[in-house]
Amino acid sequence: MVKEEVRSLEIYETGPTLTFSMGPQHPGTGHFRMIITVVGDIVVRCDPDPGFVHRGEEKLCEYKTWITNIPHLERPAILDSAGLVYPYVLAVERLMGVEPPERAKYLRVIMAELQRICSHLYWLGLMGVFAGHATMYMWCFGDREYLVDLTQLIGGQRITHSYFVPGGVRNDAPSKVPTELVKDFRRYYRMMLGKDYPGGEVPEDFRKYVLAVCDFFDTRLDEYYPMLLDSPIFIYRTKGVGVLKREDAISLGVVGPVLRGSGVKSDTRIDEPYDAYPYIKFNVPVMDGCDSYSRMMVGYYEMKESVKIIKQAVEQMPEGPVKLKQHPITIKVPAGEVFASAEAARGQCSFYIRSDGTDRPYRVKICSPSFRNLTAMPYLIRDVRIADIPIIYWSLNYWPVECDR
Amino acid sequence: MKYVIYKLKNLSLIKYIINWGRICSMWPVHLTTACCSVEFAALSGPRYDPERFGWLAAVGSLRQSDVLLIEGTVTAKMAQRVRLIYDQMPEPKWVIAMGACAISGGLYAKDSYNVIQGIDDIVPVDVYIPGCPPRPETLFQGILMLRDKIMNEVIR
Ligand code: SF4
Numbered sequence: 001m002v003k004e005e006v007r008s009l010e011i012y013e014t015g016p017t018l019t020f021s022m023g024p025q026h027p028g029t030g031h032f033r034m035i036i037t038v039v040g041d042i043v044v045r046c047d048p049d050p051g052f053v054h055r056g057e058e059k060l061c062e063y064k065t066w067i068t069n070i071p072h073l074e075r076p077a078i079l080d081s082a083g084l085v086y087p088y089v090l091a092v093e094r095l096m097g098v099e100p101p102e103r104a105k106y107l108r109v110i111m112a113e114l115q116r117i118c119s120h121l122y123w124l125g126l127m128g129v130f131a132g133h134a135t136m137y138m139w140c141f142g143d144r145e146y147l148v149d150l151t152q153l154i155g156g157q158r159i160t161h162s163y164f165v166p167g168g169v170r171n172d173a174p175s176k177v178p179t180e181l182v183k184d185f186r187r188y189y190r191m192m193l194g195k196d197y198p199g200g201e202v203p204e205d206f207r208k209y210v211l212a213v214c215d216f217f218d219t220r221l222d223e224y225y226p227m228l229l230d231s232p233i234f235i236y237r238t239k240g241v242g243v244l245k246r247e248d249a250i251s252l253g254v255v256g257p258v259l260r261g262s263g264v265k266s267d268t269r270i271d272e273p274y275d276a277y278p279y280i281k282f283n284v285p286v287m288d289g290c291d292s293y294s295r296m297m298v299g300y301y302e303m304k305e306s307v308k309i310i311k312q313a314v315e316q317m318p319e320g321p322v323k324l325k326q327h328p329i330t331i332k333v334p335a336g337e338v339f340a341s342a343e344a345a346r347g348q349c350s351f352y353i354r355s356d357g358t359d360r361p362y363r364v365k366i367c368s369p370s371f372r373n374l375t376a377m378p379y380l381i382r383d384v385r386i387a388d389i390p391i392i393y394w395s396l397n398y399w400p401v402e403c404d405r
Numbered sequence: 406m407k408y409v410i411y412k413l414k415n416l417s418l419i420k421y422i423i424n425w426g427r428i429c430s431m432w433p434v435h436l437t438t439a440c441c442s443v444e445f446a447a448l449s450g451p452r453y454d455p456e457r458f459g460w461l462a463a464v465g466s467l468r469q470s471d472v473l474l475i476e477g478t479v480t481a482k483m484a485q486r487v488r489l490i491y492d493q494m495p496e497p498k499w500v501i502a503m504g505a506c507a508i509s510g511g512l513y514a515k516d517s518y519n520v521i522q523g524i525d526d527i528v529p530v531d532v533y534i535p536g537c538p539p540r541p542e543t544l545f546q547g548i549l550m551l552r553d554k555i556m557n558e559v560i561r
Contacts, residue, residue, distance in 0.1 A: 024486055025435070025490050027435045027463070027464055030437040030442065031437045031442075051482055052438075052483045053439050053440075053480060055478060055480065055519060056518055056519055056520075059516075059518070060513065060517055064516075071512065072513070075512065078440035078443050079440075122443070126446075138450065141446070141449075141450030141452070142451040142452060144447070145450065145452045148447070158540060159538065160537070401439055401440050
């Protein structure tokens with residue numbers, strides 16, 4: 001059956017060009033298939049073929065209630081689960097006309113930024129692998145575990161927390177960190193930085209512990225720079241590869257680090273601030289190299305900014321309730337329609353929701369960042385060598401599940 | 406003759422040595438089917454280090470692999486590729502179903518029109534690892550169970 005399909009696309013075509021299929025089983029592309037046409041080893045055409053993980057999330061939303069939609073809505077971007085449910089929760093809140101308590105706003109910001117870092121570390125690690133730099137994978141995944149521990153501490157699960165609910169967050173952050181976690185972190189700190197944690201003991205207080213992890217991670221980020229991002233191999237493989245000019249980026253409608261890597265300053269957190277973002281000072285990194293290197297560097301600097309945001313949010317977070325009192329399991333949402341967006345790790349994620357006043361949505365439409373960045377792929381994977389395909393593919397930080405929904 | 410070879414191979418010492426060799430070098434196929442792959446990537450990271458259990462890095466081609474780890478949801482479009490990949494692997498081969506989706510369709514079992522409700526319809530499964538997604542520790546348990554299973558296998 002597969003062979004038939006392949007033939008119908010004129011694969012195995014003889015002549016000056018050769019067309020073949022890359023993926024869906026390929027270490028470089030994951031669950032995504034590209035149909036590539038080459039002359040020699042120069043790619044002349046790339047046709048993306050998404051849809052291998054299409055699970056019908058949008059249709060599923062119509063069968064489940066407002067609350068039970070949350071767990072499956074974070075699955076499309078599981079390594080950035082907070083980013084994808086954020087706009088959903090904002091949209092439902094807007095329809096209900098409620099606002100979460102102050103503390104919840106800060107907790108949401110902390111969670112969203114932690115997930116952004118986790119997602120970017122995943123990206124950086126895999127980009128390292130495809131640039132021929134496996135150490136970067138090990139470093140990123142080693143450090144990522146401590147941030148994942150932090151999200152687990154707040155949300156209760158490693159990567160899927162269902163932490164955001166309309167009207168606040170599910171539970172408060174703990175006041176004390178388990179001793180084993182602190183011990184483990186202390187050991188790791190000594191191992192990676194070659195010295196003890198300043199002042200000896202790592203604090204068990206939640207706020208101080210988060211600050212300690214943030215400081216540690218900031219130092220590690222500085223070490224990443226000479227390791228990968230300033231290394232000649234990496235620069236040689238990424239600079240000038242996959243150039244997406246500013247005008248093209250705007251007209252193709254790409255979002256997130258891809259757009260900012262092309263020199264456009266656009267970030268939902270600044271343009272349409274939500275929750276606690278208006279009270280926090282941070283920069284939006286923009287690079288105008290327009291190539292894979294710029295996109296990667298934007299991701300790198302975003303991690304630094306996220307660390308800043310987490311630190312400020314932890315310091316400014318007030319005491320108080322974390323969710324609204326009137327919060328039964330089956331909430332009813334007034335009839336109407338709403339559009340909300342938030343900045344997920346890969347860029348702006350938007351939800352259009354229509355309600356007919358029952359306990360479940362009438363229609364949910366997701367516009368995910370990977371879906372929007374996919375449009376750039378055929379433009380970028382053209383006139384490049386086959387060996388550059390994984391580099392360009394990963395510089396877009398494309399996550400197939402998020403695109404296919 | 407075949408019968409004699411079969412008997413010889415399954416003399417307990419020879420059988421033990423062959424199976425021991427197999428469990429010490431399990432090459433997984435890198436087949437990412439859905440979101441469970443994040444935890445699989447975390448498993449390959451330095452905190453968990455699966456190589457101490459004979460689980461090699463998932464970079465091998467299909468023709469050198471012997472374990473197929475299905476990482477999550479298999480949709481109708483993916484199902485035929487899963488089977489194709491399984492068929493391309495050499496014997497002996499084992500299959501691990503990772504996550505609720507691969508076992509039964511998970512979150513999408515009832516309502517989704519495109520999700521296969523469990524991969525045992527497509528390929529024979531040796532070990533099921535529950536969870537959504539399973540933690541890396543759970544994956545370890547799955548790997549250890551597969552090792553036990555291989556250790557007791559008859560050599561054909
Ligand atoms: S079991 Fe859960 S995490 Fe794994 S693929 Fe299915 S939905 Fe994703």
